[in-house]
Amino acid sequence: MNDLIFLALCFLLDFVVEALFSSDPAMVGFIAVPSCAFFGMLLLVRGKNWVNGIYWAFLVGCCSDFFAMNRSLDLALLFILSALIMRGWEKHLSSSLFEQMILLLSTLFIKEALLYLCWLAGGSFQMSLMTWLLHRCIPTILLNLVLVVVVLEIMDWKQEADARKERNKRREESLFWKKFK
Amino acid sequence: MKLNRIQRILLGCIGAVLAFSLILNMVSGNSPLVSVSHEGYGFFSMLKYSLIDYPIRSLTEGFSILGRMWALEEENEILRQQIEGVASMQARIEEQQRQIQELKEMSDLRSVISDYQTIPATVMTRSAETWNGMLTIDAGSAEGVAENYAVISTQGLIGKVTSVSEHQSVVRLLTVSDHSNKVSVKIQISDGVTANGILESYDFDEQAFIVKLLDSNNTVTESMKVTTSGMGGFFPSGLFIGTVSRVEELSNAIGMDVYVQPAADFSDLDYVYVVKRLGDDYE
Structure with a gap:
């Protein structure tokens, strides 16, 4: 339940940031895409085994496709790939704030790069690498530099809530056994 | 880690759904998920x-x-x-x-191809993921909107309606290059003289639409106005698209690419108009 609440908060944060900064489909200016739901998915996947991680990545990806009015499950596939890539890297990093930020932002860069390759392969877009970097990739990374800290803070609250729930459960179990002493 | 039977089935289902969706997207571009979602x-x-x-x-x-x-x-x-x-x-x-x-x-x-009426609408949502170029407006079939109607802002043409429900519609912007997203246009060369072409795609590097001319004998220069021609059957004629910013002769010398600076500001789309072409042969 706490996992679902955490993801809902991440999606809500995305919606609020999207409403504050309107996107420019013509890319005359810069586009920065908030990715709190993506970070939330990666943080959840970190604490689970790889099979459950795939289920969560697929679920969050499908929700992102739905909210983006996407006709196919591109984001679902990208989220699964990103989760698998992140699981390969996370073994080499600890849980400090800085390293978590590096891990999440690097995975975001990989996801954006895969998305760009999908655009090119699909033939729907004529966009050079420099245009993509300057107008989309770098602004997205810069915006999410701030948002990733917020998501990590929300994750800390979630972990504290999980730990408190676990302690209460243990206390209730020990009280139950005391009746039979 | 050994997988049990249910995990194997679930993973197989996820793989099958993703593969099916990808294949459909490549083949036809219209997934059955569209109507469901x-x-x-x-x-x-x-x-x-x-x-x-x-x-x-x-x-x-x-x-x-x-x-x-x-x-x-x-x-x-x-x-x-x-x-x-x-x-x-x-x-x-x-x-x-x-x-x-x-x-x-x-x-x-009974009508001419430039006859139309407009249905005002507010843009409700626009996805930050821009590659699908979709936005939702608060006008639907109850307000007289139907599929393939043109959508304009106060400055110019921005896209067309792709799906309609009772009180909402989804609009596909012209910035998405798609075989179903082409528009027949005309370039105003001088009074009474126009050149016909097809608006095929949007170039993000040039930040302009690319128009392929149907007849390369015309002399097209910068600053000429580009409007819809009405020949496609869906859009009325006369909807302003933009102005010519650059002309490029193709290497095979049998045509030219005309780059058209959009008139509409795609970053500022709060209020739009759905254009209903009048005429008995439109439906």
């Missing part, structure tokens, strides 16, 4: 608009109005001068409409 998306977009987008937009508009207060007097002066010219422009338009009506009656025409 649009039903739920209508309710979600209403909820998101009323709880998140509308309050935030009202707040930011309030702040921007406060910031513009100092420039109000200058803006008012410019608007006052523009309004003074409106009355004579309106009289000219009414006279031209009267003449068109007379010509139609003389030629026994």
